[in-house]
Amino acid sequence: MKTFDYLLDIRDQKGAGFLLLLDPDKLVGENLGTVVKHAQDSGVDAFLVGSSLMTRDIFERSLAEIKKYSKVPVIIFPGSLFQISAQADAILFLSALTSRNTDLIVGNHVHAAPLLKQHDLEPISTAYLLIESGKLTTAHFMSDSLPIPREKAEIACAYSLAADMFGFQLVYLEAGSGALAHVPKEMVFAVSRTVRMPVIVGGGIKDPEAANELARAGASFIVTGNFFEKNGNSGKLKAFADAVHFKQPVPTVV
Ligand code: 1GP
Secondary structure (H helix, E strand, O other), rough: OOHHHHHHHHHHOOOEEEEEEEOOOHHHHOOOOHHHHHHHHHHEEEEEOOOOOOOOOHHHHHHHHHHHHHOOOOOEEEOOOOOOOOOOOEEEEEEEEEEOOHHHHHHHHHHHHHHHHHHOOOOEEEEEEEEOOOOOOHHHHOOOOOOOOOHHHHHHHHHHHHHHHHHHOOOOOOOOOOOOOOOOHHHHHHHHHHHOOOOOOOOOOOHHHHHHHHHOOOOOOOOOOOOHHOOOOHHHHHHHHHHOOOOOOOOOOO
C-alpha cells in the first residue's frame, strides 16, 4: 500500500492522523529505538524525519535507526537536498509556495526528482505554506518565506486553492517548529472547507486540547515535534494521540 493511501485510511478511520516529527539534530544522545517504540505504543500514526537546518552529518544513520524499529511509515520531511534517502517509505515533495526563493518552489525538485525515481521513493506532493506565528522560526528563515498573516485565512485559502488546481496531494499549514502560536483554528477550518485535499497542520502545538481543536476544525494530520524533544513530556504522547484521534470507532453490528 502506498504511504499516502495509508495516511488517508488513518484519517478516515480516526478523524485525523498524528505524525511525530523526529529531528535527528535535536535527538543526539537519545536512544532512537526507545523513542520510536514508545511513540508507536502511544498511538503515533507515522514519523516525519527531517530538519530545517541540520548541523551534523547523521541523517542516514538516524533514518536507519528509526526504520529499524518503526512499524509505521517513516516519511522524510526534507529541509534540504541533503535529506533524501532510499531508506524511507516516502518523502514530502515540498514546494514552499510562500517562499521568495524560486529554488524552494521548483528548482531543488529538479535535482531531487531523478533520485526519488531511482530510489523508488514515494513522493507526496505538498504545498508548504508558512503562517505567521509570533516570531521568526528556523523554517520561516530558511525557507525565505513571507509568511501569511495569521488573521488572513482568505490568503491561505487562495494559496491552497491554487495548490489544489496544480494537483498537489497535501497542503501543509506550518507555523514553524517551536512557534509561539500555532496556526489558528479559524484558518484550518477555512482551508479545509476550500480544498478537497487533506490539510496538515504543525508548529507550536503544545497541548492535547489544541491538537483536538485543530483536528476537529478540519486538519487531517497534526504534526508535533518540539514539545516531545523536551525532557519529561514523552509521557504525554498518548494524550496527544487520543486528542487527535477524535473519531470514535463505529461499533460492529452482530
Ligand atoms: C514543524 O510542524 C512541525 O514543521 C513541528 O513543530 O516542533 O513546534 O511541534 P513543533
